[in-house]
Amino acid sequence: MEVLSVNCNKCGGVRPNGKGEIYDTLIVKQIKNMVEDFLELEENNVIFFNEINNAKNNFKAFENLFDEEKYIIHKPSNFEAFNNKNHPYGFTIAITKRFSVWEKTRAIELIDRKSGDLSYANKSVALQNGDIILLGVHIPYDIEYWDEIINYFEKNHEKRIYIVGDYNVFDESNRKLKFEELKTKGAIDVWLNMGGDNSHITCTTGKRLDYLLSSVIGVSSIKKMGYIDSLRLNGFTDHSGVLFEVER
Incomplete structure (x- = not known):
């Protein structure tokens, strides 16, 4: 069973206006083809997408591309x-x-301490089968969200949990400290654990922002893990994809 995570940059490729309102029809069709090809390889494959565009009914147009009798979004x-x-x-x-x-299953939801309203409730999706948990994330800059990620991991660390996506973390940020705290709780950076280079670039910013972290028990079930840099280098998006295979 394989899992692919891609930050598709709001289905817009490069965003010269910086507002995320671009909806590139060609890129969306490429996404559709990639999804169908990947999911047809194995019945239980999973794709996570970050930064899907929900402005101006764009998501509804995206959703309508997929046969609901064959696929679930x-x-x-x-x-x-x-x-x-x-x-x-x-x-x-x-x-x-x-x-x-x-x-x-229920994923990460941050409650605003002042208003009591949901904050950043759209940045993660969790799927589960038995003792396997897949958490797809696009972690915002909010430090409190990192605390929720850490709490989520601590509650599930005895399961085969895999947290994959765009962590928005790099050496110069205070988020790096939270990332390191998560690792002290037992989370393993799978790329480094498999001999990968920490300087590997996964974003056009020149940083490694995309990660797969696993619980200790989960690492033994990972058959392979790597980055699909061609998605970034060919202009499909500004991020490399994260691909890994888990033995059920």
Whole structure:
């Protein structure tokens, strides 16, 4: 079973206006073809996409490209309420075959301490089968969100948990400290664990921003892991894809 995570940059490739409102029809069609090809390889394969565009009914157009009798698009918990009220741009989804083994479970939701409202409720999707948890994330800059990630990992560290996506973390940021704290809780940077180079670039910023972290028990089930740099180098998006295979 393989898992692919891609930050598709709001389905817009390079964003010269910086607002995330571009909806590049060609790139969206390429995404559709990639999804169908990948999911047809194995019934239980999974694709996570970060920064899907929900402005101006763009997501509905994206959703309509897929045959709902064959595929399920798993949206974040409280997706409609949160996106309609607060933040229409850049959310995370997972796509599976309709009859795969995966079930969506509650992922990361941050509650604003002052207002009590949901904050960043659209940045993760969690799928589970038995003791395997797949958490696809696009971690915002908010430090409190990192605390939620750490708490989530601690609650599930005895399972085969895999947290994959765009961590938005690099050496000069305070988020790097939270990333290191997560590792002190037992999270393993799979790329480094398999002999990869920490200087490997996964984003056009020249940094490694995309990661796969695993629980200790989960590492033994990983058959392979690598980056698909061609997605970034060919202009499909500004991030490399993260691909790994897990033995069920």
